[in-house]
Amino acid sequence: MQRGRLPMDLVLCWGAQIADALAAAHAKGIIHRDLKPGNLMVTKTGIKVLDFGLANSAKASTRRRATPTPRTASRTILGTPAYMAPEQQEGKECDPRTDIYALGLVLYEMATGRRMAQDQATPFEGLPAILLQTVRPVLPEIRTSAGNRQPTSESH
Amino acid sequence: MGEVFKARDTRLGREVAIKAVHQEFSGRFQREARAISALNHPTYAPCMISARTIW
Numbered sequence: 001m002q003r004g005r006l007p008m009d010l011v012l013c014w015g016a017q018i019a020d021a022l023a024a025a026h027a028k029g030i031i032h033r034d035l036k037p038g039n040l041m042v043t044k045t046g047i048k049v050l051d052f053g054l055a056n057s058a059k060a061s062t063r064r065r066a067t068p069t070p071r072t073a074s075r076t077i078l079g080t081p082a083y084m085a086p087e088q089q090e091g092k093e094c095d096p097r098t099d100i101y102a103l104g105l106v107l108y109e110m111a112t113g114r115r116m117a118q119d120q121a122t123p124f125e126g127l128p129a130i131l132l133q134t135v136r137p138v139l140p141e142i143r144t145s146a147g148n149r150q151p152t153s154e155s156h
Numbered sequence: 157m158g159e160v161f162k163a164r165d166t167r168l169g170r171e172v173a174i175k176a177v178h179q180e181f182s183g184r185f186q187r188e189a190r191a192i193s194a195l196n197h198p199t200y201a202p203c204m205i206s207a208r209t210i211w
């Protein structure tokens with residue numbers, strides 16, 4: 001994917017395999033929560049979806065909701081900002097749609113060779129809302145100290 | 157978080173991946189092993205052994 005856009009037949013073939021993989025996980029009540037190109041491996045037999053480190057089962061999260069957790073723990077945001085769905089960015093409960101959102105971004109990237117975040121108008125649009133609240137007040141400071149230079153590197 | 161090694165299971169003659177994580181991520185690692193074990197699908201690398209070693 002780093003080498004640019006993929007031919008449409010590969011996008012469809014691999015996309016369908018990833019969708020299949022997600023469907024199998026969702027059927028078991030497992031949400032991956034960190035689907036991104038870096039967690040996909042192309043093998044002789046097709047795509048492998050890796051790194052279930054952030055995966056949680058729907059059952060486990062229901063249990064967790066029953067016991068009150070400290071505010072900080074419940075607001076911990078895990079994932080990769082560029083591929084996170086809005087509810088995940090806001091630290092809210094994730095469900096299968098969270099993975100489908102990430103799949104959409106992966107498909108976009110496979111088809112265009114560009115990351116969705118790169119195509120967004122402002123460099124900070126892709127930032128999670130909570131991070132944005134933290135970052136926004138200091139933005140003018142950063143811009144002033146940088147001498148009104150445009151940001152040159154990606155922020156995430 | 158940890159490291160992944162490509163290895164060869166000499167007894168069964170097949171290639172395997174060994175994932176080792178630092179102790180602070182052991183909970184997350186355990187969840188991952190459990191999630192993969194619940195799945196049986198060609199798009200996932202199956203979890204063969206999950207072990208805990210501290211060194």
